[in-house]
Amino acid sequence: ETGVTQTPRHLVMGMTNKKSLKCEQHLGHNAMYWYKQSAKKPLELMFVYNFKEQTENNSVPSRFSPECPNSSHLFLHLHTLQPEDSALYLCASSHSGYEQYFGPGTRLTVT
Amino acid sequence: KQEVTQIPAALSVPEGENLVLNCSFTDSAIYNLQWFRQDPGKGLTSLLLIQSSQREQTSGRLNASLDKSSGRSTLYIAASQPGDSATYLCAVTGQAGTALIFGKGTTLSVSS
Numbered sequence: 532e533t534g535v536t537q538t539p540r541h542l543v544m545g546m547t548n549k550k551s552l553k554c555e556q557h558l559g560h561n562a563m564y565w566y567k568q569s570a571k572k573p574l575e576l577m578f579v580y581n582f583k584e585q586t587e588n589n590s591v592p593s594r595f596s597p598e599c600p601n602s603s604h605l606f607l608h609l610h611t612l613q614p615e616d617s618a619l620y621l622c623a624s625s626h627s628g629y630e631q632y633f634g635p636g637t638r639l640t641v642t
Numbered sequence: 643k644q645e646v647t648q649i650p651a652a653l654s655v656p657e658g659e660n661l662v663l664n665c666s667f668t669d670s671a672i673y674n675l676q677w678f679r680q681d682p683g684k685g686l687t688s689l690l691l692i693q694s695s696q697r698e699q700t701s702g703r704l705n706a707s708l709d710k711s712s713g714r715s716t717l718y719i720a721a722s723q724p725g726d727s728a729t730y731l732c733a734v735t736g737q738a739g740t741a742l743i744f745g746k747g748t749t750l751s752v753s754s
Contacts, residue, residue: 537685562739573646574686574731576741587741621685627738630676633686 534558535634537622543640544612552607552637554622561626563605565597568619568636580605612641644669648732648745655722656753663717663748665732670713673738677706677717678731680747686731690717722752 535556544550556563565577579587580599594616596608605622617640625631645668655661665675674693678686690699690706692715698707705718719726729749733742 564741566741573746574733574742574744576743579739579741581739586739589741619683623686623742625739629674629738630688630691631742632688633678635685638683 535622535624535632537620537634537637539637540635541638541640543642544609545642546612546614548612549608549610551609552620552622552639554605554607554634556603556605556622556624556632556634558624558632559626560624560632561602562624563599563602564623564625564631565605565607566621566623566633568621570618574621577607609639612639614641617641644672644734644736644743646732646734646743646745648730648748650748651746652749652751654751654753657722657724659722659752660718660720661722661750663719663730663732663750665715665717665745667713667715667734667743669736670710671736672710672734673736673740675706675708675715675732675734676742677704677715678733680729680731682729689730719750722750724752724754726750727752 576589578597598606619636621636622634623631649664677689692708703720729747731747733744
């Protein structure tokens with residue numbers, strides 16, 4: 532598979548559940564990103580990883596925990612979420628800060 | 643703090659029209675600017691990337707310009723088609739490998 536893939540595409544979870552979102556890039560990029568898109572708000576950054584090291588954290592609550600085991604994989608671990616965390620979560624990758632390529636997103640609903 | 647504004651928020655045009663989408667940003671110290679397309683409920687498709695040293699980029703019927711000193715970019719779509727209907731997002735980054743700052747987008751509807 533090419534490009535940036537994300538799984539699952541849709542996720543419904545209760546506030547006490549623990550789940551993980553997965554992102555994989557097949558482009559040989561060295562930077563990976565998590566963004567959140569809520570209704571009526573601009574896309575906003577959550578985390579940036581460069582060469583597996585976290586370089587930006589946009590004041591994200593600790594109930595969101597990222598993990599980047601290598602330059603091709605990025606995870607977002609979720610626990611004790613709130614209904615307002617329901618959103619489209621998008622992963623992106625780039626090479627040395629050039630053009631960012633996005634995955635299809637995971638539509639998360641917290642009940 | 644960088645802010646990106648897109649005008650108009652929504653636009654409806656008949657098929658065949660040429661149109662311009664506007665993007666402005668408050669801090670001219672950008673590394674690059676990207677235009678994206680997003681279909682409802684889907685991820686983002688990159689349309690054009692303009693480096694800070696460039697003035698414009700073209701791809702097919704799309705042309706994006708950048709005036710860094712005035713903090714403005716435009717996306718020109720020639721001979722619009724119903725398949726162009728989508729939300730168009732403008733985003734800038736301040737340094738290589740850092741986050742994109744997005745506008746809220748312009749939702750375009752092209753009627754046949």
